[in-house]
Amino acid sequence: xxxxxxxxxxxxxxxxxxxxxxxxxxxxxxxxxxxxxxxxxxxxxxxxxxxxxxxxxxxxxxxxxxxxxxxxxxxxxxxxxxxxxxxxxxxxxxxxxxxxxxxxxxxxxxxxxxxxxxxxxxxxxxxxxxxxxxxxxxxxxxxxxxxxxxxxxxxxxxxxxxxxxxxxxxxxxxxxxxxxxxxxxxxxxxxxxxxxxxxxxxxxxxxxxxxxxxxxxxxxxxxxxxxxxxxxxxxxxxxxxxxxxxxxxxxxxxxxxxxxxxxxxxxxxxxxxxxxxxxxxxxxxxxxxxxxxxxxxxxxxxxxxxxxxxxxxxxxxxxxxxxxxxxxxxxxxxxxxxxxxxxxxxxxxxxxxxxxxxxxxxxxxxxxxxxxxxxxxxxxxxxxxxxxxxxxxxxxxxxxxxxxxxxxxxxxxxxxxxxxxxxxxxxxxxxxxxxxxxxxxxxxxxxxxxxxxxxxxxxxxxxxx
Amino acid sequence: xxxxxxxxxxxxxxxxxxxxxxxxxxxxxxxxxxxxxxxxxxxxxxxxxxxxxxxxxxxxxxxxxxxxxxxxxxxxxxxxxxxxxxxxxxxxxxxxxxxxxxxxxxxxxxxxxxxxxxxxxxxxxxxxxxxxxxxxxxxxxxxxxxxxxxxxxxxxxxxxxxxxxxxxxxxxxxxxxxxxxxxxxxxxxxxxxxxxxxxxxxxxxxxxxxxxxxxxxxxxxxxxxxxxxxxxxxxxxxxxxxxxxxxxxxxxxxxxxxxxxxxxxxxxxxxxxxxxxxxxxxxxxxxxxxxxxxxxxxxxxxxxxxxxxxxxxxxxxxxxxxxxxxxxxxxxxxxxxxxxxxxxxxxxxxxxxxxxxxxxxxxxxxxxxxxxxxxxxxxxxxxxxxxxxxxxxxxxxxxxxxxxxxxxxxxxxxxxxxxxxxxxxxxxxxxxxxxxxxxxxxxxxx
Numbered sequence: 001x002x003x004x005x006x007x008x009x010x011x012x013x014x015x016x017x018x019x020x021x022x023x024x025x026x027x028x029x030x031x032x033x034x035x036x037x038x039x040x041x042x043x044x045x046x047x048x049x050x051x052x053x054x055x056x057x058x059x060x061x062x063x064x065x066x067x068x069x070x071x072x073x074x075x076x077x078x079x080x081x082x083x084x085x086x087x088x089x090x091x092x093x094x095x096x097x098x099x100x101x102x103x104x105x106x107x108x109x110x111x112x113x114x115x116x117x118x119x120x121x122x123x124x125x126x127x128x129x130x131x132x133x134x135x136x137x138x139x140x141x142x143x144x145x146x147x148x149x150x151x152x153x154x155x156x157x158x159x160x161x162x163x164x165x166x167x168x169x170x171x172x173x174x175x176x177x178x179x180x181x182x183x184x185x186x187x188x189x190x191x192x193x194x195x196x197x198x199x200x201x202x203x204x205x206x207x208x209x210x211x212x213x214x215x216x217x218x219x220x221x222x223x224x225x226x227x228x229x230x231x232x233x234x235x236x237x238x239x240x241x242x243x244x245x246x247x248x249x250x251x252x253x254x255x256x257x258x259x260x261x262x263x264x265x266x267x268x269x270x271x272x273x274x275x276x277x278x279x280x281x282x283x284x285x286x287x288x289x290x291x292x293x294x295x296x297x298x299x300x301x302x303x304x305x306x307x308x309x310x311x312x313x314x315x316x317x318x319x320x321x322x323x324x325x326x327x328x329x330x331x332x333x334x335x336x337x338x339x340x341x342x343x344x345x346x347x348x349x350x351x352x353x354x355x356x357x358x359x360x361x362x363x364x365x366x367x368x369x370x371x372x373x374x375x376x377x378x379x380x381x382x383x384x385x386x387x388x389x390x391x392x393x394x395x396x397x398x399x400x401x402x403x404x405x406x407x408x409x410x411x412x413x414x415x416x417x418x419x420x421x422x423x424x425x426x427x428x429x430x431x432x433x434x435x436x437x438x439x440x441x442x443x444x445x446x447x448x449x450x451x452x453x454x455x456x457x458x459x460x461x462x463x464x465x
Numbered sequence: 466x467x468x469x470x471x472x473x474x475x476x477x478x479x480x481x482x483x484x485x486x487x488x489x490x491x492x493x494x495x496x497x498x499x500x501x502x503x504x505x506x507x508x509x510x511x512x513x514x515x516x517x518x519x520x521x522x523x524x525x526x527x528x529x530x531x532x533x534x535x536x537x538x539x540x541x542x543x544x545x546x547x548x549x550x551x552x553x554x555x556x557x558x559x560x561x562x563x564x565x566x567x568x569x570x571x572x573x574x575x576x577x578x579x580x581x582x583x584x585x586x587x588x589x590x591x592x593x594x595x596x597x598x599x600x601x602x603x604x605x606x607x608x609x610x611x612x613x614x615x616x617x618x619x620x621x622x623x624x625x626x627x628x629x630x631x632x633x634x635x636x637x638x639x640x641x642x643x644x645x646x647x648x649x650x651x652x653x654x655x656x657x658x659x660x661x662x663x664x665x666x667x668x669x670x671x672x673x674x675x676x677x678x679x680x681x682x683x684x685x686x687x688x689x690x691x692x693x694x695x696x697x698x699x700x701x702x703x704x705x706x707x708x709x710x711x712x713x714x715x716x717x718x719x720x721x722x723x724x725x726x727x728x729x730x731x732x733x734x735x736x737x738x739x740x741x742x743x744x745x746x747x748x749x750x751x752x753x754x755x756x757x758x759x760x761x762x763x764x765x766x767x768x769x770x771x772x773x774x775x776x777x778x779x780x781x782x783x784x785x786x787x788x789x790x791x792x793x794x795x796x797x798x799x800x801x802x803x804x805x806x807x808x809x810x811x812x813x814x815x816x817x818x819x820x821x822x823x824x825x826x827x828x829x830x831x832x833x834x835x836x837x838x839x840x841x842x843x844x845x846x847x848x849x850x851x852x853x854x855x856x857x858x859x860x861x862x863x864x865x866x867x868x869x870x871x872x873x874x875x876x877x878x879x880x881x882x883x884x885x886x887x888x889x890x891x892x893x894x895x896x897x898x899x900x901x902x903x904x905x906x907x908x909x910x911x
Contacts, residue, residue, distance in 0.1 A: 026518055049517065050850060082767075091768060091777070098766035099836045101843030120843065151776060154783035154805045160735040161632050267733040270625040301571065302562045311559065314618035317626055337626060369567045376569015376588045379518045384850045 026379035028405045031392060032223045036231055038239035039211030043392045044226045045218045047385045051121040053219030054389040055128060055230075057135050058397055059113040060214075061207030063187075064180035064249045064327070070199050072152065072187020074108040077203045079148055081106045081115060084139040093134065102127050104134070108185050111249070111327045112397060113207075118386065121220040124229075132233040135208065140200050152192050159186075160458065163265060164337070167272040167437040170263050170456055175278065175331060175433050179252040189459075209240040214396045218389040249328045254278050255431050260447055261456045264440035271343040271438030275350055276333030277428025282325040282398045286426060288411045289419040293427070294323045295370040296362050296420070297354070298334060302369070304353050309336060315346045327398075332428055340439055344446035347434060358429060361421035374412050499859060499869055500692040502699075506708040507680025510699050511859050511869060512692040515852065520570070521688025522852035523595050524584035526860040528683075529676035531656075532578045532649040532715050532793070538664050540620065540656015541672055543576040547616035548669065549583060550574075553598075554605035558612065561598055568594055578650050579793045580864055586853055589689035593698060599684075600702035603677060608669050617661055624655045632734040633801070636903050643728045644742045644797055644901035647718040678709035685860040685869075688852040717794045719744075726901040734907040736783065738803040739810045741817065744899045745798040748791030748865055754878040755890035756789060756798060759824060761837035762887070763787040763800070768836070770820045771800070779816055781808045791865060791875075797901075798894065810904040825891035829884045841879050845872070 031045040066073045082097075082104055083090040097104045102119035104127075115135055119127035159165050169184045176182030186192070215230050254277065280290060298305040298321025309319045316338045324330035334354070338346040362370075381387050395404050436447060440455070447453045500512045531542050550572070552558040565572045570587030587595060628634040638653045645651035652660075675681075686695055722744055746752050763771050764787040775782035785802040802813040848854040862872040 050846060052846070052850075091773070094767035094773075095832075095836075098768045099832065099839060101836075101839035118847075120846075147777065147780065150780050150805075151783070157736055157806055158783045158803060163630055268630055270622070270630050300566055301573075302559070302566050307559075310619060311615070314615045315622075317619050317623040338622060339625060369563065372569045373566040373571075376520065377571060379588075380520050380570065380586045380852075383518055383520075383852065386850075 026382065026409070028382060028388060028391060032227050033396075033402070034227055034231060036210065036235050038235060038237055039209075040213045040215060040234045040237065041396055042215045042227060042230050042234070043217075043396055044221075044223045044230070045388055045392060046221065046223045047218050047388055048220050050385075051220050052118060052385055053121050053124055053127070053217060053221060054116070054118050054385040055131055055215070055217040055219075056117070056389050056393055057115040057131065058214040058216070058393050059115075059208050060111075060212040060397070061203070062108045062111045062113055063183065063185040064110045065203075065207065066180070066183070066187065066191075067199070069191055070187075070195055071183045071191040072185075073195055073199055073203050074113055075185045075187065076145075076148065076152065076192070076195055077200050078106040078108045078113045078115070079152075080140055080144060080200060081134040081138045083144040083148060084141055085133050086137045086139055088133070090144055093130065096126070096130060100127060104131065106134070110181055110185065110330070114393070116389075124221065128229065128233060135213075136237060138204065140197060140204070142197050145195075145197055145200065149192060149195070152186060153189055156186060156189050156192065163268065163270070163272045163437055164335075166265075166458070167263065167274050167435060168335075170261070170437065171274040171276065171333065171433065171435045172331065174259070174261055174435055174456065175255065175276065176252055177255075180249055181252060181326070181328065181330070210234070210237045211239070213237075214393065216389050216392045216396065218385040218392065251328055252278055254428070255433055258430060258432050258451065259434070260451050260453050261433070261435045262440055262444060262447060262453050263435065263437040263456045263458055265437050265458060266439055268340070268437070268439045270337050270339055271436050271443055272337045273343070273347060273350075274333055274335055274435045275347065275354075275432055276331055277432050278329045279323045279332035279428070280325050280426065281327060281329050283400075284325065284329075286423045287325055288408075289415045289423045290323055290426065292367070292370050292374065292412060292415045293357075293362075293420045293423050294321055294332075295374060296366050297321050297357050297427075300370075300373055304357060305334065305336075305350060308349050308353055309346060313345075313349065315342050315349070319350070340442040343436060343438060343443045344449065347436070347447075347450065351432075354427065354429060354432075358424045358427060361424065362417055364417065367415070367417055367420060371413050371415065375409050378409060497855075497859070497869070500696070502696045504679065504700060504704055506704065506706055507678075508699070508703055508706070509683045509863065510696060511683065511685040511863060512690065512695045513685075513687040513855060513859065514690060514692055515687060515855075516689050518852075519589045519689050520586055520852065521589050521592070521686060521690045522584055522586045522856045523599065524582060524685045524687075524853070524856035524860050525599065526683040526685070526864045527581045527583075527677055528681045528864060529581055529712070530577050530579045531652060531654045533676065533712065534649065534652065534656075536652070537660055538668050538672075539652040539660040540654075541664050541668060542581055542676075543655055544616060544620055544661065544664060545669070545672065545677070546574045546576045546581055546583070547620060548608065548612060549602055549606065551612040551616065552607040553602040554607070555601045556598060558607070561602070564594060564598060576654055578654060578796075580861070582857070582860065584853060584856065586688075592690055592695070596698050596702040600706065603679065603682070603703065604706045606673055606677070608666065608673060610666055613664075613666055613669060617664070620655065621658065621661060624658065624661070628653065628655060632732060632736075632738060632905055633803070635732060636730065636738060636740040636801070636905055637799075639728060639730045640740045640742045640799065640901060640903045641797065643726055643903065644722075644744070645719055647720065648795065649715060649717070650792075650794070650796060675709060675712050679703060679706050680708045681712060683860050683863050685856040685863070687856040687859070715794075719795060722899050722901075725897045728901065728903045729906050730903055731906045731908055734905060736803050736806060737808060737810050737813070737907055738801070738905040739813045739817075740903045740905075741800045741814070742797035742901045742903075743799075743895050745789065745796060745894050747794050747796065748875075752890050752893070753791070754875070754882050755886040756894065757841065757879060758834065758837045758882045759887050759891055760787045760789040760798065761840050762824065762829065762833050763820065765837070765840045770824070771802070771817070774820055775802055775813065775816050781805060781812055781816060785817075793865065810906075814902065821891060821895045825888055825895065827884075827888060829887045831884065834882070834884055834887070838880055838882075842876055845876060
C-alpha cells in the first residue's frame with residue numbers, strides 16, 4: 001500500500017465548502033463527499049453553465065508501483081482498460097465514446113492512475129455506465145495486449161525524434177536512479193516488451209481495489225443525485241483486503257553531488273537543457289511558499305529566468321522552472337533550449353540565477369507580482385469543470401483538508417519575503433544534475449569547462465543503469 | 466466578487482441549445498448576446514458579458530498573417546507577434562508583461578497564415594489598465610534596433626525548435642512549400658531563416674503602420690465586464706488612433722494542379738513518415754462542410770478511419786491524423802502518418818488511399834455521419850468553456866465572415882451534410898492529380 005492509505009479516511013462526511021464571496025477572491029463551488037462501505041471515496045460538485053459533466057476515477061497506483069523489469073506496467077494496464085471489457089470489444093467502446101462526442105482517457109502518472117471522462121449531461125447514463133464498466137470489468141485480452149504493446153513500442157520509437165521528451169526521460173533516470181520515480185511512465189522498450197498478461201491482471205488485482213479508488217464528478221447535475229448514482233455504480237465492487245505486499249513509495253535519496261551529462265543527438269542544431277534535483281512532496285508544509293518562490297524564479301512570463309535568458313539575452317524561446325510535488329519528493333527542474341553555440345552560456349546564466357535567488361532573496365515588488373499572478377490565474381484556471389475535477393481529486397488523493405482550496409489564496413497572499421528566502425534554500429543547488437541533449441561534437445568542449453562530462457546514450461535501457 | 470458557478474443565463478441557455486440537437490439538422494436561431502460596436506476609426510469591438518468568475522479575456526485579431534507577406538520578409542507577421550510585447554510610447558520594454566502578471570493574469574499571442582491574435586486574461590478590476598496598455602501599443606509601438614535584434618534571435622530559436630529539429634514540423638514546411646506555386650501559403654508562418662535576417666527596421670515600421678491599424682483589427686472582450694462601460698472606455702482609449710489606408714489585397718494566383726507532386730526529404734530522424742496535402746477550399750466554399758465531416762470521420766477518436774486502419778488493424782503507424790482548418794483561401798487538406806521503424810512510406814500511403822477510396826465509394830455510414838456531427842458540435846461547445854475560448858471563436862468568425870454568428874451557422878451546415886455529399890467531396894478533392902506527397906527518408910544512424 002502507498003503512504004496514502006495509512007492516513008485518516010474521510011468517512012461519510014458532507015462537506016459544504018464556502019461558496020460565498022469573500023475578500024480573498026475566487027472560491028471553488030461547494031462539494032459533497034461520501035465513503036462507501038467498500039472503501040470507494042466519492043466527491044461531487046455542481047458546476048452549471050455548460051451542459052457538460054466531468055467524471056474521473058483515481059486509482060492510487062501509478063508508474064512508481066511498476067515492478068522492476070516491468071516498467072510501463074501501470075501505463076499499459078490503464079490503456080488496456082478501454083481496449084475491451086467482458087461485454088464490449090475495444091472498437092465497440094471507441095465507437096460508443098465517439099458517437100457521444102465524449103472523451104474517455106486512462107493515464108498513469110508516477111503516483112496514480114486516472115480514468116477521465118467528459119460528456120454531455122444528457123448522456124450521463126450511457127457515459128457513466130461505460131466508465132464504470134471499463135474500470136470494473138476490463139477483459140485484458142492477450143490479443144489487445146499484443147496490439148497495444150506494438151503501439152506503445154512505436155510511441156517509444158517516436159520519442160527518439162522528440163528531443164524535449166527524450167531529455168526529460170534521461171533527466172528522470174539520472175536524477176532518481178533505481179528509485180521508483182526513476183523511469184518515465186511509458187517505461188523502456190525492453191521492459192514494455194517483457195510485460196505479460198499475468199503482469200497486467202496482477203497489477204489490476206492488487207491496485208484497482210475499492211479502498212484505493214476515488215471517484216470525482218463535476219458538472220451540470222444535482223449533487224445529491226449524482227452522489228447516489230455514483231454510489232450505486234461503485235458499491236458493487238467487492239471490498240478487497242489489501243494484499244499488504246505493496247510497500248509505500250520510498251523516499252528518494254539526493255544524488256551524491258553535481259554532475260554533468262551529455263546525450264549525443266547528431267546533427268541537432270539546438271541543445272535541450274535540463275538542470276535540477278529532488279524537490280518536495282505535495283504535503284510538505286513549505287509547498288505554498290515554494291510555489292510562490294518558483295513563480296518568481298521560473299514560473300510565468302516575467303520570471304527571473306525568462307528575463308535573463310530570453311528577454312535580456314535572446315538565448316532561448318522558452319525557459320521555466322518547475323517543482324513537481326508528488327507523494328514523495330518529485331523533481332525540481334529548469335528546462336530550456338538554445339542553439340549549439342550558446343549552450344554553455346545559457347547553462348551558466350541559469351546556474352547564476354539560481355545561486356543569486358538563493359543568496360539574495362526577492363524584492364517586495366517581485367513578491368507582490370507573484371502573489372497577484374497566482375491569485376488571478378487561480379480564478380482563470382478554474383473556469384472549467386475539468387480543472388475543478390482535478391482540484392477535487394487533488395484534495396482527495398493527497399488527503400488535504402476538505403476546505404484546502406478555500407484557504408489557498410489567503411495562504412498565497414500571506415507568504416512573506418522571509419518565507420521565500422527561507423524556502424529558497426530548499427531548492428537543490430550543490431547537487432544539481434545537468435543533462436544536455438544535443439550534438440556532442442559541437443558542445444562537448446564547452447560543457448567540459450563546467451566539470452567532468454559523462455556521456456549517456458540516446459536510449460538508456462534499464463540494464464545500463 | 467461573484468463565485469456562482471453559472472454562466473450568464475443568456476449564454477448558458479443558448480449553449481444548451483447548441484448541444485441539445487438530434488441527428489436532424491436544426492435551424493440555427495442561437496446567438497450569444499454579443500454587443501458589437503465599431504469606432505469611427507474602424508476598430509470593431511465585440512463584448513460578451515459573463516460574470517461567473519472575476520476575470521475577463523481581451524483578445525485582438527489583426528487581419529494580418531503570413532499570407533500578407535512577400536518574399537524577402539517572410540516571417541515578419543510572426544516576428545511582430547514578439548515585438549508587440551516590447552514596449553510602446555508610454556510603457557517601456559518589459560512593462561506590458563509585468564503589468565499583466567501584476568494584474569493577476571497572463572498574456573500571449575499566435576500567428577497563422579490568415580491572422581495574428583493577441584490576448585490576455587486578468588482580474589476584472591483591471592479593465593482600464595489593459596485598455597491603456599493595448600491602446601498604447603496600437604498607437605505607438607516601440608520599434609527599435611535593440612528589440613528587433615532581440616526578437617529576431619528568439620524567433621530563430623523558435624524556428625529551430627519547431628521546424629529544424631522536429632521531423633513533423635519540417636515535413637509540414639516542405640509540404641506547403643512544394644504544394645503551392647503562387648499561393649502565399651507557400652512560405653512558412655515562422656519565415657525562412659535568411660528572410661528573418663533580412664527584415665529591416667524600416668520594413669517593421671511600415672508593416673506596423675499598415676497592418677496594426679484600428680481599421681484592420683477586431684477586439685473581443687469576454688467575461689466579467691460591463692458591455693456599455695467597455696464601449697465607453699474603448700472609445701476613450703482607442704478613439705483617437707488614426708485609421709490607415711486599407712492593406713493591399715492578397716492575390717491567390719495559384720494555378721490548378723495538373724499532376725501529382727512527389728517529394729522526398731532526407732533528414733536525421735528515427736522513423737519514416739509521410740505527409741500528404743490535397744488542394745482544398747476556403748472556409749466559405751459550399752464544399753467546406755462536407756470536407757470538415759470527412760476530416761472528422763478520418764481523424765476524430767479511436768474509432769476514426771485512420772486510427773482504426775493504420776494503428777489498430779494494420780499496426781503500421783505510430784501516429785496518424787488529418788488536419789483541415791477553415792482558411793481565407795484555398796488551403797491544404799493534410800493527412801499525416803508516422804510509421805513504425807521498418808515500415809515503408811509507400812505502405813503508409815496505400816493504407817491512407819484505401820480509406821479515402823472507401824469514403825469516396827459509398828463507405829460512409831449513417832453512424833459515421835452522426836458521430837462526425839456530434840464530435841464537431843461538442844468540440845465547439847468545449848471551446849466555450851473558458852472566456853479565452855469564447856473570445857477566440859467570436860473573434861475568429863468575425864474575422865472570417867464579418868459576423869461572429871457564423872460560428873453557429875457553420876455547425877448547421879455541417880448538420881446538413883449527407884452521406885452523398887461526403888462521398889462526392891472526397892472524389893472531387895482527393896484526386897491523385899491534386900495532391901502533393903512528402904516522404905521523410907530517415908538518414909541512417911552513424
